[in-house]
Amino acid sequence: MVSQTSYRHSRGFTFIEMLLATAIFALVGLASVAVLSTVTRTDELSRESSQRLTQLQHAMLMLERDFMQISLRHVRINGEAPQKNRLIGEKFLLDSEDHGVSFSRQGWRNPGMILPRSEIQTVAYRLQEGTLQRLFTLYPDAVTGTEPKMQPLLTGLTGFEVHYLQGEEWLERWQDGNFPQAVRITLLDQYAGKLERIFMLPDGAVADGARN
Template structure:
């Protein structure tokens, strides 16, 4: 019986084939891993954007006719204050009060009306709020980072079928248009129509 083993050349060829299969497997695994990581990042950005839009919609839909205070100063004669660079924003900023801050049975030592503001700082869309609606001077607001990687945050206000870039009136606009440019997701625009009867000068 003739027992013939593998030659050196055959073993070398087998090793080369195994190495090529291993490298191909590593490349496929690396590609799948990178794709998964990119998908996770994109999903996180999308979830952030959805939360930010829901927060904006909730606040504007529950907007109050109460006069606003800017950085603890005495109440303005405006129910909504919006302009570029407001509250040290790097783009547009807006401040108003909303009446949806639930406090069942008034258990907590605060009102159900909340002063809120939005601004862009360091690429972050930030929501500012104070624990007390009439916060005094030198009271630092709480900050919520709603969205990162933001390149532009623009707000315009609808009044008598005309869009205005700033708002400093004693009544509320008919609608608010938000334009956000985000690095990964591009440009998004939303219009929030304010509750009926809230935008004319008879609101009190």
């Protein structure tokens, strides 16, 4: 016959003990889910930040390449006759929502002149619908009415500013036969904030004999 002492030692968990165990397991599970969710979100934010940085670097690289290879060729706007200016920049140029700038650049690769185009390219930058756009034409002397090709470089911008160094003063507008000493690009990014880059132009002034 089993004694009362042996019966007490062999009984199972009480209802309260089961509730406590269930509650502990539930808390551990919730904590694990929270940690996993945080790690996943952190990884997503890291990938987004890395992708955003890559886009910013690509946009700045395009700007740098274009400005470093700026050409003495006169600028044409919308296929009009060549203007005396080699660089044109002001607010709302080319329907930009902020600043716009246009000039010609050299070094558009065409090995052996295989392609039916020049190695000089007319380029422009503008901001539309929060996107920094690079405009270019296949021919530097495009006819009137020719629509430029559009290359979106960077989205999520709230501003695109271009200023031009003359002496010790940064100008907001440039229309001159000479080049400024430098160009300052300011991007207002809704994620990264205010980003600035200054490009020293290879030739800050054009000789008088080259103006015609």
